[in-house]
Amino acid sequence: MRIVLDAMGSDTCPDPEVQASLEAAELFGDEIILVGPADQLEKKIIEIDSSYKGVQVVNATDAITMNDKGLALALKAKRNNSKTSMAIGMDLVKNKEADAFVTAGNTGGAMATAYFRLGVIPGVERPALTSLFPVKGGHCVVLDIGANPDCKPEHLAQFAIMGNIYANKVLGKNNPRVAILSNGEEPGKGNELVKAAFPLIAASGVNFIGNVEGKELFGGEADVVVTDGFTGNILVKSSEAVAKLITDLLKEQLMRSFWTKIGGLLSKPAFAEIKHFMDPGEVGAAPLLGINGLVFIGHGRSDAHAMVSAIRAARQAVSSNLLESIKDAIQQQITRV
Amino acid sequence: MRIVLDAMGSDTCPDPEVQASLEAAELFGDEIILVGPADQLEKKIIEIDSSYKGVQVVNATDAITMNDKGLALALKAKRNNSKTSMAIGMDLVKNKEADAFVTAGNTGGAMATAYFRLGVIPGVERPALTSLFPVKGGHCVVLDIGANPDCKPEHLAQFAIMGNIYANKVLGKNNPRVAILSNGEEPGKGNELVKAAFPLIAASGVNFIGNVEGKELFGGEADVVVTDGFTGNILVKSSEAVAKLITDLLKEQLMRSFWTKIGGLLSKPAFAEIKHFMDPGEVGAAPLLGINGLVFIGHGRSDAHAMVSAIRAARQAVSSNLLESIKDAIQQQITRV
Numbered sequence: 001m002r003i004v005l006d007a008m009g010s011d012t013c014p015d016p017e018v019q020a021s022l023e024a025a026e027l028f029g030d031e032i033i034l035v036g037p038a039d040q041l042e043k044k045i046i047e048i049d050s051s052y053k054g055v056q057v058v059n060a061t062d063a064i065t066m067n068d069k070g071l072a073l074a075l076k077a078k079r080n081n082s083k084t085s086m087a088i089g090m091d092l093v094k095n096k097e098a099d100a101f102v103t104a105g106n107t108g109g110a111m112a113t114a115y116f117r118l119g120v121i122p123g124v125e126r127p128a129l130t131s132l133f134p135v136k137g138g139h140c141v142v143l144d145i146g147a148n149p150d151c152k153p154e155h156l157a158q159f160a161i162m163g164n165i166y167a168n169k170v171l172g173k174n175n176p177r178v179a180i181l182s183n184g185e186e187p188g189k190g191n192e193l194v195k196a197a198f199p200l201i202a203a204s205g206v207n208f209i210g211n212v213e214g215k216e217l218f219g220g221e222a223d224v225v226v227t228d229g230f231t232g233n234i235l236v237k238s239s240e241a242v243a244k245l246i247t248d249l250l251k252e253q254l255m256r257s258f259w260t261k262i263g264g265l266l267s268k269p270a271f272a273e274i275k276h277f278m279d280p281g282e283v284g285a286a287p288l289l290g291i292n293g294l295v296f297i298g299h300g301r302s303d304a305h306a307m308v309s310a311i312r313a314a315r316q317a318v319s320s321n322l323l324e325s326i327k328d329a330i331q332q333q334i335t336r337v
Numbered sequence: 338m339r340i341v342l343d344a345m346g347s348d349t350c351p352d353p354e355v356q357a358s359l360e361a362a363e364l365f366g367d368e369i370i371l372v373g374p375a376d377q378l379e380k381k382i383i384e385i386d387s388s389y390k391g392v393q394v395v396n397a398t399d400a401i402t403m404n405d406k407g408l409a410l411a412l413k414a415k416r417n418n419s420k421t422s423m424a425i426g427m428d429l430v431k432n433k434e435a436d437a438f439v440t441a442g443n444t445g446g447a448m449a450t451a452y453f454r455l456g457v458i459p460g461v462e463r464p465a466l467t468s469l470f471p472v473k474g475g476h477c478v479v480l481d482i483g484a485n486p487d488c489k490p491e492h493l494a495q496f497a498i499m500g501n502i503y504a505n506k507v508l509g510k511n512n513p514r515v516a517i518l519s520n521g522e523e524p525g526k527g528n529e530l531v532k533a534a535f536p537l538i539a540a541s542g543v544n545f546i547g548n549v550e551g552k553e554l555f556g557g558e559a560d561v562v563v564t565d566g567f568t569g570n571i572l573v574k575s576s577e578a579v580a581k582l583i584t585d586l587l588k589e590q591l592m593r594s595f596w597t598k599i600g601g602l603l604s605k606p607a608f609a610e611i612k613h614f615m616d617p618g619e620v621g622a623a624p625l626l627g628i629n630g631l632v633f634i635g636h637g638r639s640d641a642h643a644m645v646s647a648i649r650a651a652r653q654a655v656s657s658n659l660l661e662s663i664k665d666a667i668q669q670q671i672t673r674v
Contacts (some may be wrong), residue, residue: 069523136582149520149528183486183570186406191486191567214575218582230528231568233520235575238551242579245473245555249614253607260607266600270590277586 001028002098003314005307007036008063008085009105011300017104018044020307025054027308028315033098035060035089058092060085064109066300077112086113093293094118100294100314102285104302110295111147111288118293121323123330126155127290128162129229129297131236132171134277136220141167142181143289144229145236151228153193156180157200161329162289163224164206169320170287170313175207176223181231182211193228201226204333247274284309287317294323338365339435340651342644344373345400345422346442348637354441355381357644362391364645365652370435372397372426395429397422401446403637414449423450430630431455437631437651439622441639447632448484448625455630458660460667463492464627465499466566466634468573469508471614473557478504479518480561480626482569490530493517493563494537498666499626500561501543506657507624507650512544513560518568519548530565538563541670584611621646624654631660 005021007014014036021032022045031054034041038059045052062083064076076084086105090113092098103110111129120127128144143159144151160178167176180201182190187198189211202208212222214235227235254264264271284306285298294317298310317323342358344351351373358369359382368391371378375396382389399420401413413421423442427450429435440447448466457464465481480496481488497515504513517538519527524535526548539545549559551572564572591601601608621643622635631654635647654660 136585146520181571183483183567183574191565194567214571214578217575218578228528230520230531231571234518234551234568234572237520238554238572238576239579241551241555242576243583246580246583246611248473250607250611253610254604257606259603263600263603263605263607266596267591267604268600269594270587270597270600273590274583274587 001030001315001318002033003030003311003318004033004035004089004092004098004101005311006085006089006101006103006105007034007041008060009103009298009300010302010307011066013104014041014044016302016304016307018048019304020311021055022049022052023304024308024311028311031056032311033058033089033092035085035092036063037061058088060088064106064113066106068106068109073106073109074112077109078116084113086110087117090114090117090293090295093295099318100296102296102298102307102310102314104285104298104300104307104310107146107297110297114288114291114293114295118291118295120290121292121327121330123334124290125158126151127288128159130163130166130286130289131232132286133217133236133239135218138220139171140217140220140222141171141224142217142232142235143224143226145232146229147288148229149233150230151193153196153200156193156197156226156228157204158290158330158333159226160201160206160208160224161204161333162326163226165325165329166287166289166322167223169322169325170316171223173223177209177221178206178224178226179209179212179216179222181217181225181227181235182213185211185213185216187211197226284311284313286313287322289326292323294318338367338652338655339370340367340648340655341370341372341426341429341435341438342648343422343426343438343440343442344371344378345397346440346635346637347639347644348403350441351378351381353639353641353644355385356641357648358392359386359389360641361645361648365648368393369648370395370426370429372422373400374398395425397425401443401450403443405443405446410443410446411449414446415453421450423447424454427451427454427630427632430632436655437633439633439635439644439647439651441622441635441637441644441647444483444634447634451625451628451630451632455628455632457627458629458664458667460671461627462495463488464625465496467500467503467623467626468569469623470554470573470576472555475557476508477554477557477559478508478561479554479569479572480563481566482573483566484625485566486570487567488530488565490533490537493530493534493565494541495627495667495670496563497538497543497545497561498541498670499663500563502662502666503624503626503659504560506659506662507653508560510560514546514558515543515561515563516546516549516553516559518554518562518564518572519550522548522550522553524548621648621650624659626663629660631655
């Protein structure tokens with residue numbers, strides 16, 4: 001199995017990527033392809049492990065940064081002769097020289113590059129960006145979290161089909177409980193989009209449990225939650241912001257007196273558990289579903305540990321045949337309709 | 338000033354309401370009108386304070402409960418001879434026998450009753466349900482959080498105008514910073530609704546600071562954030578769910594060892610501060626804006642303390658002339674367009 005890791009993705013690239021590629025090659029016993037400025041990467045690799053093997057460096061002289069946007073980003077993503085690490089890395093997947101691509105870089109850049117270079121699975125109307133939410137007792141797949149700010153009911157039905165396969169194949173959930181995010185639990189609740197998508201998802205063959213609100217989502221009552229990319233994006237960013245606000249406030253309050261400081265020190269294992277719970281490194285990365293190739297996008301704050309987790313998630317997708325399964329499910333849906 | 342308190346609203350009604358009416362009458366020196374089953378309420382009042390004064394009980398033999406929905410709820414809200422505490426209480430406001438109505442009851446029931454009995458302010462296209470979010474350094478007004486799951490750009494522009502006046506008049510914010518919730522900070526980000534509403538809000542005369550995401554909202558960078566009722570509802574419920582998940586998880590982790598238990602005990606003042614921060618009682622209640630009368634809706638979990646805060650918020654709205662100010666602002670908007 002050959003996984004490509006974008007060396008120029010994370011906020012502190014390429015050090016975490018170099019570290020992760022060596023660790024992953026060692027851990028999984030497969031070659032990792034690291035894409036980025038070859039001279040710099042090889043130098044760093046040798047600094048860490050002079051007798052390195054298992055990591056193949058592929059040269060890419062350009063990169064998409066967090067500042068790239070608009071037309072400049074689109075051109076970097078689309079041009080045949082683009083030299084960005086994302087373009088060169090995804091071309092390896094396209095040309096069957098690698099099985100999956102992993103990046104902790106600019107999400108919009110990865111989506112655009114994937115769309116132009118790998119294209120979408122035949123029959124898929126819109127690819128979706130997924131996220132794994134930490135919830136009570138595990139994780140919940142939420143999609144779309146930002147690829148499509150405006151969705152049609154048919155898009156949500158396809159998100160349900162793709163999310164269902166991902167939860168089953170990659171996360172190992174048996175008969176995943178699929179829900180739609182709404183402003184009330186009862187059937188009939190929702191905006192026009194949700195109300196129109198509800199019967200389509202119900203007829204899509206997934207184990208549809210209907211509407212969920214935040215309480216059920218974070219309570220771990222669903223395995224897959226579908227929503228439009230606007231609402232999903234607000235959900236993921238607001239949840240992160242609330243979590244940060246509470247933990248920051250608690251830290252601040254704990255520093256206010258001698259006894260609460262002592263209390264805070266003694267409570268450290270509990271706080272570490274919370275941090276662990278909210279750590280993007282636990283999840284690693286989530287896939288762009290609907291793209292005709294395996295592309296995983298991790299958090300920009302990812303460290304080497306998070307990237308090894310991301311590579312693990314990508315490997316799991318390859319070995320479980322995620323892409324072929326989604327293709328089959330979409331074909332079945334088209335035949336049924 | 339005469340404030341009406343719905344005795345049959347909160348999850349544990351009418352005890353917190355009875356307690357709150359007595360406390361508020363004492364605290365503010367004005368008569369509180371308590372609406373509900375008169376015999377029961379008077380008996381409870383005498384139990385607490387045999388020489389009570391300051392609370393006037395108005396009889397209402399029916400109530401809207403948390404289980405009421407659909408047509409049954411609509412009929413309870415609309416019928417001329419409705420005997421629910423909400424209907425009778427709001428009729429007092431309509432007939433100028435009281436200045437404002439406060440309830441901790443069924444939100445949908447309060448919205449429907451207000452809509453049918455008080456109507457909307459001339460020129461207002463859609464009334465909006467507001468919420469006061471605890472954010473870094475204070476509170477942020479978010480609207481709509483559920484009255485209108487599907488909105489048009491013009492609705493959001495009116496929400497901005499009404500929210501601006503509320504933040505200024507009732508919360509005392511000088512030149513409130515008004516923002517629109519979006520999936521990116523940059524102008525041009527958003528779904529179709531946000532992109533169409535953006536120029537309308539910019540032209541509405543409020544201090545418009547553009548798009549905000551969860552980070553800025555919870556970071557306290559806006560005083561008023563407008564959104565459609567579907568997204569707003571997801572936002573408020575998910576934020577509550579995340580906060581609960583984190584605090585539950587922390588409590589659970591703190592119970593795992595002797596030292597973390599001690600740490601938890603010593604940290605109690607800090608946790609109390611967090612609880613205080615997230616307590617609906619701190620805010621009391623938020624208004625239905627756009628209704629032709631002052632209606633405040635508090636959390637179903639409200640205790641007597643929360644209801645006294647709710648009455649304080651309603652009094653502030655009365656004394657600052659909130660309703661007339663909104664009417665004027667809407668008229669100005671209509672003249673300008």
